[in-house]
Amino acid sequence: MLYLDNAATEGTKPAQVRAAVLAAMKVCANPGRSGHRLSLAHAEHVLACRQLLSDVFGGYGFERTVFTRSCTEALNLAILGVLEAGDHVVCTTLEHNSVLRPLHALAERGVISYDVAPLTDGKLLPETIASLVKENTRLVCVTAASNVTGVSCDLKAVRSLLPERVLLLTDGAQGAGHIPISMKAAGIDLLALAGHKGLHAIQIGALLFSERVEPRPLIFGGTGSESLSLGMPSFYPDRLESGTLSYPAVCSLFEGLTILKSARRNGLYQITAALREAVGEIPAYEIFSPPNACGIFSFRHKGIPSEEVASLLSDRFDIAVRGGLHCAPLAHKALGTLPDGLVRASFSAAQGMREAAMLVNALKKF
Amino acid sequence: MLYLDNAATEGTKPAQVRAAVLAAMKVCANPGRSGHRLSLAHAEHVLACRQLLSDVFGGYGFERTVFTRSCTEALNLAILGVLEAGDHVVCTTLEHNSVLRPLHALAERGVISYDVAPLTDGKLLPETIASLVKENTRLVCVTAASNVTGVSCDLKAVRSLLPERVLLLTDGAQGAGHIPISMKAAGIDLLALAGHKGLHAIQIGALLFSERVEPRPLIFGGTGSESLSLGMPSFYPDRLESGTLSYPAVCSLFEGLTILKSARRNGLYQITAALREAVGEIPAYEIFSPPNACGIFSFRHKGIPSEEVASLLSDRFDIAVRGGLHCAPLAHKALGTLPDGLVRASFSAAQGMREAAMLVNALKKF
Numbered sequence: 001m002l003y004l005d006n007a008a009t010e011g012t013k014p015a016q017v018r019a020a021v022l023a024a025m026k027v028c029a030n031p032g033r034s035g036h037r038l039s040l041a042h043a044e045h046v047l048a049c050r051q052l053l054s055d056v057f058g059g060y061g062f063e064r065t066v067f068t069r070s071c072t073e074a075l076n077l078a079i080l081g082v083l084e085a086g087d088h089v090v091c092t093t094l095e096h097n098s099v100l101r102p103l104h105a106l107a108e109r110g111v112i113s114y115d116v117a118p119l120t121d122g123k124l125l126p127e128t129i130a131s132l133v134k135e136n137t138r139l140v141c142v143t144a145a146s147n148v149t150g151v152s153c154d155l156k157a158v159r160s161l162l163p164e165r166v167l168l169l170t171d172g173a174q175g176a177g178h179i180p181i182s183m184k185a186a187g188i189d190l191l192a193l194a195g196h197k198g199l200h201a202i203q204i205g206a207l208l209f210s211e212r213v214e215p216r217p218l219i220f221g222g223t224g225s226e227s228l229s230l231g232m233p234s235f236y237p238d239r240l241e242s243g244t245l246s247y248p249a250v251c252s253l254f255e256g257l258t259i260l261k262s263a264r265r266n267g268l269y270q271i272t273a274a275l276r277e278a279v280g281e282i283p284a285y286e287i288f289s290p291p292n293a294c295g296i297f298s299f300r301h302k303g304i305p306s307e308e309v310a311s312l313l314s315d316r317f318d319i320a321v322r323g324g325l326h327c328a329p330l331a332h333k334a335l336g337t338l339p340d341g342l343v344r345a346s347f348s349a350a351q352g353m354r355e356a357a358m359l360v361n362a363l364k365k366f
Numbered sequence: 367m368l369y370l371d372n373a374a375t376e377g378t379k380p381a382q383v384r385a386a387v388l389a390a391m392k393v394c395a396n397p398g399r400s401g402h403r404l405s406l407a408h409a410e411h412v413l414a415c416r417q418l419l420s421d422v423f424g425g426y427g428f429e430r431t432v433f434t435r436s437c438t439e440a441l442n443l444a445i446l447g448v449l450e451a452g453d454h455v456v457c458t459t460l461e462h463n464s465v466l467r468p469l470h471a472l473a474e475r476g477v478i479s480y481d482v483a484p485l486t487d488g489k490l491l492p493e494t495i496a497s498l499v500k501e502n503t504r505l506v507c508v509t510a511a512s513n514v515t516g517v518s519c520d521l522k523a524v525r526s527l528l529p530e531r532v533l534l535l536t537d538g539a540q541g542a543g544h545i546p547i548s549m550k551a552a553g554i555d556l557l558a559l560a561g562h563k564g565l566h567a568i569q570i571g572a573l574l575f576s577e578r579v580e581p582r583p584l585i586f587g588g589t590g591s592e593s594l595s596l597g598m599p600s601f602y603p604d605r606l607e608s609g610t611l612s613y614p615a616v617c618s619l620f621e622g623l624t625i626l627k628s629a630r631r632n633g634l635y636q637i638t639a640a641l642r643e644a645v646g647e648i649p650a651y652e653i654f655s656p657p658n659a660c661g662i663f664s665f666r667h668k669g670i671p672s673e674e675v676a677s678l679l680s681d682r683f684d685i686a687v688r689g690g691l692h693c694a695p696l697a698h699k700a701l702g703t704l705p706d707g708l709v710r711a712s713f714s715a716a717q718g719m720r721e722a723a724m725l726v727n728a729l730k731k732f
Contacts, residue, residue: 001404008396008405009610018391021614025384025568030374034688035673036680038367039374069435072587072609097596098587098609104596105586196610202391203612218584220471221438221464222693228704230463230470230695243438243464244375244562246569246615248387310401320395320402327588329596338594 002319002358007147007174007296007346009196009203011320013252014350017200020255024248031247033224042247049254050237056257057172057191058182059208066207066240067250071173071194072098073218074207077240078169078190079103079139081215087138089114092124092153093334094146097327099171103141119334122288124153130161139167144175148331148342150272150293152179159187167213173197177260177349178268178294189213195249198294198349200256204249207240215240263349268295271347271356278360285363288335288342295347297359301366305340309366313343317362321345368685368724373513373540373662373712375562375569377686379618380716383566386621390614397613399590408613415620416603422623423538423557424548425574432573432603433611437539437560438464439584440573443606444535444556445469445505447581453504455480458490458519459700460512463693465537469507485700488654490519496527505533510541514697514708516638516659518545525553533579539563543626543715544634544660555579561615564660564715566622570615573606581606629715634661637713637722644726651729654701654708661713663725667732671706675732679709683728687711 003011013021029036032043050062059065068074079102083089091099093116106112117129129142140162145152152175159168169190172181177198183191191208195201209215217232221242226233233239273291279299280287288298301309310323324341325332332338345359369377379387395402398409416428425431434440445468449455457465459482472478483495495508506528511518518541525534535556538547543564549557555576561567575581583598587608592599599605639657645665646653654664667675676689690707691698698704711725 001402003393003395003404005395005400005402005405008399009394009613011394011404013391013394018388021391022384022388025379025387027369028375028377028379029369029371029686033374034371034686035676035690036367036371036686036688037684038369038377038686039371039688069439069612070609073435073585076585076587076608096588097593100596101586101588101598101608105598108597194610196612202614203610205609219439219442220467221442222462222467224693227463227691227693228695230466231474232467232471242442242467243436243571244560244569246435246562246612247375248568249612307401314402318403320400320404322400322402322405324401325593327590327593329594 002355004345004347004355004359005320005322006348007197007344008322010200010348012350013202014200014259016259017252017255020251021202021248024251028247030244045254046245046250049250052254052257053206054208056261057208058184059191060183060210063236064209066237067245068205068207070203070205071171071192072205074192074205075099075171076102077207077215077218078192080106081218082167082213083112083138085111086136087112088134088136089139089141090117090129090132090137091141092117092129092143093119093330094124094143094148094328095141095330096143096147096171096173097329099141100330116330122149122335123151126154126157126161129158133162133166137166139169141169141171143171144181145179145294146331147174148326148328148344149289149298150174150296151290152294155186155188174294183208183210195253195256199253200259201253202249204246204253217242268347268349271295271353272297274353275356275360279363282364284366296344298342298344300337300340300342306343307341309343313362319359319362368721370711370713370721370725371686371688372714373563373710374688376566376714378716379568380566380625382625383618383621386617387568387614390617394613396610411620412611412616415616418620418623419572420574422627423574424550425557426549426576429602430575432606433616434571434573436569436571437537437558438571440558440571441465441537442468443573443581443584444558446472447584448533448579449478449504451477452502453478454500454502455505455507456483456495456498456503457507458483458495458509459485459696460490460509460694461507461696462509462513462537462539463695465507466696482696488515488701489517492520492523492527495524499528499532503532505535507535507537509537510547511545511660512697513540514692514694514710515655515664516540516662517656518660521552521554540660549574549576561619561622565619566625567619568615570612570619583608634713634715637661637719638663640719641722641726645729648730650732662710664708664710666703666706666708670732672709673707675709679728685725685728
């Protein structure tokens, strides 16, 4: 099968990542929980992975880099673990349900209020976002890249228009690994990451946060530290990491980041640019992705609903893409693509023009 | 290294488990998120794993079997997602910090109150637990087996002494895979499980729950269902599972459970019985584990603190065990093993008398 659903999860992990996970399944200890050689060595590798994450994303050191199950959990930690009663939040119409649903849950209980920045010609304008900031705005959430169209936003420009007291949260699920993100350079306070997409790892998430924010834990439990206390340790990362870490997942992320550091990333931009040109010539299709779109190419057929196009591509051409709403309802509302959604073809760093041409050939035959 | 720290995490995953994870890293889709062949096949396998978990632990079907990051997250879901203001809880002195810390967090905010059942001669007596139940007791938490000594409690007897309205929560982190646990047979309402110990999987957790309880989500996000709604779906398992599942971890759990179903488990009981006899003959040691102790053998040296014994075993004999408090402070307080804790040697199903003899030989040389 030609797998073009890498924005949902990367279809094939690099050999180096697979080897690291395999090794961690053959010889595994609980990192830092015991005093023996293996547990200590694993704890050191976990620390090295935290530091690498922080380095790659211009973060605030290993203490302020916590591992989570997923980017969704990291976003929840950044929202539920940071906001307080009476706070106001500005998010954008491109946010995923992993941002919208926790905000909605807090707003429904009357804890916070929030406003959603609209699109202008399919794009987020920094000045639109900044114009919604109020006196009690504590947090502004802007995705690094839309998981629907792949469009990204100039985070540094957003930051420059915000009052200093406002925290900037970025959802890096789709953008990380595709576009450069530096917390320090862009003034990002909280960065949520997914390991299993652009970072080449198996499923693991991370939240990186600046010295301006002190997230509270959502989950309580053993940390291997201050075990006599029934309260959580007061220091990071322990305060936010209860329970055994997935050592195989941490190893996979370390290798994925190592690959990423040495990789050239412009191949994916050429693919989406080429697809825009080739599919643009077929009158039945309407294209929604810009040329530089984090490996995402989204479109619709003027006569066939997106889910049906995706099914036909799977059944008749053995090509995997994703139709529907991509868990981002407001984005589709803003793009005018409700209720049928869009077809999203998404490429991995290992794919190229050959895969793009196979998609174009199939789309021509519809 | 002779790895005897399997109660912290199983040191070597079975070949069948490693092969399943490897396959899931070569061909991976996001289960159920897309309509293509691969995503649908993965969704079916995830469903089969839920059903298998439910079958193995006498649960309430696949809808009431949710995957979590860890047993800690599952316990938090069962405590923070179930209790309401004014509830009273009874737990036991053998509980891990993954139970004690969430209870403490709620009690600290004045949401709930709780009492801790003490030990009688190192054991939990069902009548002691039941005697602490009050009019507003909503939940009783009893571990299936102590992670410190391996001692277990008769859950069915506990249930028989509780008023029907009271929910029974069991922490299966150490017991599952070692002693038979059936929710339906024992009257357990909530069962939290760790994949990476007795179930042979990589890190993943699960919460199984009966029809008498409707846990609320702690984390909000995309579920691939009802995507237009900013609220979480009302049905299980979706209501409690935001974000991408770890398909490699689910595959590992499926294989681990398959192995478990066909395995004979009494080898570990022979090991701990033999260790009690052999180490019992050395006057310097005091033993804290009963013979049938889920592969756990805990002891202390009368003259050397537990952490130091563990370090010496690692440095001089290349044997990995865990000293200290094992994230279970009240258990150590009750056993009179504070502040130095105990040495815990813990065996996997793949180990036997040879490994036990190597430990005894090392302990004789101290």
